[in-house]
Amino acid sequence: MYKILKAEKLAAxxxxxxxxxxxxxxHCEPGQFVIVKMDEKGERIPLTICDYDREAGTITIVFQPVGASTTKMTEMKAGDYFRDFTGPLGCPSEFIHEDLEELKKKKILFVGGGVGAAPVYPQVKWMKEHGIDVDVIIGSKTKDLLILEDQMEAAAGNYYPCTDDGSYGHAGMVTTKIEQLVEEGNKYDVCIAIGPMIMMKFVCLLTKKLEIPTVVSMNPIMVDGTGMCGACRLIVGGEVKFACVDGPEFDGHLVDFDNAMKRQQMYKTQEGRAMLKLQEGDTHHGGCGQCGGEN
Structure with missing residues (x-):
């Protein structure tokens, strides 16, 4: 059993x-995730690690209710327990394995959208702890939906909030802010983008044009989180990958976002899962209990 020490509402x-x-x-590192279950019969819910405290032995998670299980999670409070809290899962961000002195020479841009600010934060915090200042762009529809602003401002070299409605910070999409920063003379060696798939797609279209290598953290539907079920199947550089074990981070210029978004919609229905199994054949995998697979 895993005790909830704090539960709060960050924004709507x-x-x-x-x-x-x-x-x-x-054991966790920036870029990894956990899978939680509220009770013995509960759904397995994958959540990115937003922060961690090794001394206190705590993990911070941020989530947005999108279905019955995550909606039920919003009712949990400090003192309640998760039945399972499995992790760390996935591969850590590649930069933590880079030579630190070489990493310090790079100009790095982080771009987050909506709840994507949560997985951006531990990476930016890691950079700060290792003496690296980075630029951070975080976008949301309105000011009220921006999260972790104080933490992000403290960790980032430069923090640029963006709102679609122009109520705060830069008025417009994160892509227009990237263009503005580049036009002002900023030359980025790498961009790390995390957020809704449609946001990451358009960030990658722009950064490819600007010749900025870009890493994205893919968040497709996951079921088991160990590579067995195939729910998080992606096409990256023409090859089949699975976000839970090969990622979640990939070269954004190689990800087939259109395929990923279409697959995510199809996977939500039984008929769609059956069609994906037929289309994907041996690369589909099985064993998630949703597709009728036996592998």
């Missing part, structure tokens, strides 16, 4: 929890 429909999970906190 966005929630944060600190969970006591010492083993996960000891």
């Amino acid at each position: 429909n966005i929630y944060l929890m600190d969970v006591e999970a010492p083993r996960v906190a000891r």
Whole structure:
């Protein structure tokens, strides 16, 4: 059992929890995720690690209710327990393995959209802890939906909030802010974009034109989180990858976003899952209990 130490509402429909999970906190790195279950019969819910405290043994998760299980999660409070809290899962961000002195020479841009600010934060925080200032763009529809602003401002070298309605910060999409920064003379060695797939797609279209290598964190539907079920199947550079074990981070200029978004919609229905199994053949995988697979 994993105790919830803090539960709060960050913004409309966005929630944060600190969970006591010492083993996960000891081993996790920026870029990884966990899978939680509320009770024995509960759905497995994948959530990116927003922050961690190794000494306190805690993991911070941020989520947005989109279905019955995550809606039920919003009712949980400090003192309640998760039945399962599995992790860390996925591969850590590649930059943590880079030579630190070489990394310090790079100009890095982080771009987050909506709840994507949560997985951006631990990476920006890691950079700050290692003496690296980075630029951070975070976008949302309105000012009220921006999250973790104080933390982001403290960790980023330069923090640029954007709102679609122009109520705060840069008026417009994150892509127009990227263009503005480049036009002002900023030369980025790498961009790391995390958010809705449609946002990451258009960021990648722009950065490819600007010749800025870009890493994205893919968040397709996941079921088991260990590579068995095939729910998070992606096409990257013409090859089949699985976000839970090969990612979640990939070269954004190689990701087939149109395929990923179409597949995500189809996977939500039984008929769609059957069609995906037929279309994808041996690369589909099975064993998730949703597609009738036996592998």
